[in-house]
Amino acid sequence: MNQNTRRQLTLFLDKKYTSEIEKIRKKYNPEQFRIIPSHVTLCREDEIENMPRVLENLKALALKAITVNLGEIVRFSNDKGVLIAAGENNSEYHHLREKILENTGATKRLAAPHITLMHPRNSSCTTEIFEEILKTDVPKAIVFEKISIIEQIGNGKWNVVGEYGI
Template identity: 35%
Template sequence: MTLFVPGPLAAEIEAVRHVVDPIQKRLIPAHVTLCREDELGRLSEMELDARLLSPHLKPVTLRFGEPEAFHGHGIVMYGIEGLEDFRFLRQTILGALDLKPQRPHITLAHPRNPQAPGNSLDRAAGLRTLPPINFNTLCLIEQVMGSPWQVLRSIELSAS
């Protein structure tokens, strides 16, 4: 389950991803992973449906720090604000208070992909001052055999 970066900010981030890791950009748009498949796999389809209809699911606003290198040529931006709301959204969906920690992040370049010629922190420097990002939609996604990720279902998060 993921939160795709919306609107004009997505275009700005995608322009950087196109240079630093075009393979990752082709596989999945800029996003924040909310729940991983091993976590969702603990829920039946009926349980998940009920939780996705919860009135407690609210939009999340996250602000991200400067791009950082990780695991060699990976580049990531970690969430630095809105972390508690992110955790609450995960708890509401997964129904557990003892969740494994998950720090929201946007992967600009994934180290499992070959290093692109334009892969450098300098190329990602323009993203240092991104404004907070409002996530109003969560998506259940799936990847089959290394192909691009597909959206199976979208859920609008209500502010009321």
């Protein structure tokens, strides 16, 4: 894999959860909307460098679907970005990450599940936009049943290169 290729593990939202979320993303962050559907990142590229072990761990998963609890809509990155922050008690998400990263040598870090509505890399939130987004009814909990391995070449679209049941 060359240096311009990125791989991550992600949890894509089922369509029953995405209606309002995707409207926001399409309207206020069309570039990010174009390159990847709404999702919760599970593991970033630097955490899954030991891909053979990660794949073994994915195949060995014996969990059921997990629920990610969501909280408030907040701004981040000098108020340029907007996300739906993690709610309370996301132990299932953290346990899943532990199982996937077990014996991989990855540095352990606390990753808070969230859904990015406006990515600061390719959008910029204003007070007016944020007030409009706050009026949106977004889910408070989302159930996930599969993990996707995704890959991006350069600044292109993210593509699914593998899927595993939870």
